[in-house]
Amino acid sequence: MSPMAAATASGGAAPRVAVVGGGIAGLAAALRLLETARARGAPCDVQVIEADGRVGGKVRTERTGGFVIEQGPDSLVASKPHGIQLARHLGLDADLVAPGPAAGRTFIVWNGRLQPMPPGFALGVPVSARALWSSPLFGFAGKLRASLEPFIPPRRDGADEPVAAFLRRRLGREVTERLAAPLLAGVASGDPEVLSIQATFPQLVQLEREFGSLVRGMARQRRTGGANRTNRRSAVAAAATQPGERGAGGSPAAGVRTPFVTLRGGLGQLAAAAAQRIEALGGRIITGARITAIEPVSTPGTAGGAAGGPTGYRLTAADGSTQVVDGLVLAVPAWAAASLVEPFLPAVAERLAAIPYKPTAVVALAYPEERAGRLDGSGFIVPPGERRFITACTWVSSKWPGTAPPGMALLRAFGGRPGEDPLVLPDEELVARVRADLAELAGVEGEPALVRVYRWPRAIPQYPVGHLDRMAAVRAALQEHPRLVLAGAGYFGMGVPDCIRQGEAAAEALWAVLQG
Incomplete structure (x- = not known):
């Protein structure tokens, strides 16, 4: 039977x-x-x-040789309580851990180089004029156009639109294409030219509806949000480094806010x-x-x-x-x-x-720390205009201490741009392309000590x-x-x-x- x-x-x-x-x-x-x-x-x-x-x-963890490698999502968004509540309900409270100190710094690739994610932006929106005008990512014309956002009439018909179109309408083309759209695409793991703004980022639609302006709405939240404001910005920056949810280092103390948590030993x-x-x-x-x-x-x-x-x-x-x-x-x-x-x-x-569902390839690589290149943050995202194979990389062992043995660094890179299927490539070519991008962008050198390729033919639903x-x-x-x-x-x-x-x-x- x-x-x-x-x-x-x-x-x-x-x-x-x-x-x-x-x-x-x-x-x-x-x-x-x-x-x-x-x-x-x-x-x-x-x-x-x-x-x-x-x-x-897709919640799968491989543990081998002292490495903790997530094949899919690697953390829980703390602002959405159901994940943490379930972990605690199942007696895993002592295993909940928060990101390490490096997690607060994230990078974006611009002109072939890693640039620090500019401070003072939330969901790609500048929360102050100073944040916008001090950023080296944008030229004068782009900064001027984004500065006019509070004067752009809000859309009142309630119609849905693509994320990128919404951002261009509010912030202009340059800020959208160089920062906001790649950032939100990293959070939602999809094509901002196709994704629904109402289904993926309804909070931005609500800001426009309620305040007539994203910048005014963010400023109002900044005045009233207190500590939550900082956590929102950190969460978005961290989320940009990989699809899905991510995760950790030290055990979060009661009352301490952190944008993400994970489980010691993996989700x-x-x-x-x-x-x-x-x-x-x-x-x-x-x-x-x-x-x-x-x-x-x-x-x-x-x-x-x-x-x-x-x-x-x-x-x-x-x-x-x-x-x-x-x-x-x-x-x-x-x-x-x-x-x-x-x-x-x-x-x-x-x-x-x-x-629709988007295919994704996850390539995990381990190196001795001295050959792993830059490790001074949680990782980086790669805008489509940079024409790289990888879309993002997480410096896992920097972001989540305890996921690699002492002296070793663990990285996770992601392939699969909109309209491309990385899974048509054999493992050898997937790894070769990832290594080439990591060498040029982050200075990673030599042969990896560990290689894992995780293939997800229908990985991430698109809205x-x-x-x-x-x-x-x-x-x-x-x-x-x-x-x-x-x-x-x-x-x-x-x-x-x-x-x-x-x-x-x-x-x-x-x-x-x-x-x-």
Whole structure:
């Protein structure tokens, strides 16, 4: 009997829920369902079904020879509480660590050289005239145009637009192309000419709407934000050095603010601890089982059918085994969810399939410190105009002390510009191109002591213009299927805390329907 088929042989009246997808969103959903059921004294049969041989999705950590190497995201944004809250809930509080002292300094490549990220900018917006006019990145004309930003009329029609178009409209072409757009593209890991400003940086839209000007809005926040203002600027600068979320050095003391935290030993501990807790609560985790088809079913007289829609779903696995569940959380990428719901929700499937995903190659390299070049910061970003293969590099061991043995330096570089697929290249060429850029930009010399290449064919979902309207239409259509809920990076936030938040919210919505 297959692993999935064996898991279906259960009895009793407890509602049965399948969480398809064992990434961090799916694990968060399963854990919240089980803990809610225990707290309410109402049993719930929960299983996580993962096609891969392991859970965690892109949250993966390799530990080898004293190195801690994140294959995907490497930290949690502290201002989004769901990640840190889950870590503490799972007993990992003592393992939460903050960035080292070097993390406050970030660089941007300009004219083939590393330039310090100019101080006094938040999300690419100058918070003062002095910050703008003292920056060596811009010429007189560019500074003059950006200075006029408070006098540019705000857009009032509420229409969405690309991030780069929004920035050019507010700040002018030069500040946008040399700093703001590359910076925000690094944060969102996408093409600023395509990404939706409303879906990726709604806080900038809100500043324009509320204050009529980004600069005026930032200045107002500067006067009222206190310490939070500094943390916002630091967070954006640090985020620019790599896609997703990142992470740490010393343990954060109570009350001390830091833009990012991670787990000592890597974020992979978070997924492992969540899986362990799920099984301790009686949930089941089934790996190596791919769901290939979903069929709505309706059983007359089934409790909980008052919410309308099907009373359950029949799942078919790749090995032909089937089971019927009362509730379903689809915590898989949008393209995978689209293929599963297409037979009975074709319009939803069409919208989900239209969410693009960007391929990414992560190349980790280790060197003796004396040959690792510059290590006096957290890393650097590379604007598209520089025409380099890499988009960013993190000086991991400088940013997060303890991730490399003494005397060694660990670097992570990222390839995959908009419109390019770095994964068509063999590992040898990927590494060669990364090493060439690091040698020219940062002075890295000689043969690396360690090389790792992590390939992500569909790594990072992109939120193009109109993404929020697309998701609103999906939500409206899914009202006819209240026992089927979505969660994951493709929908309402792609960072680890965002995925945890969505998983927990999906569990709560499904629980309310099952108990209705």
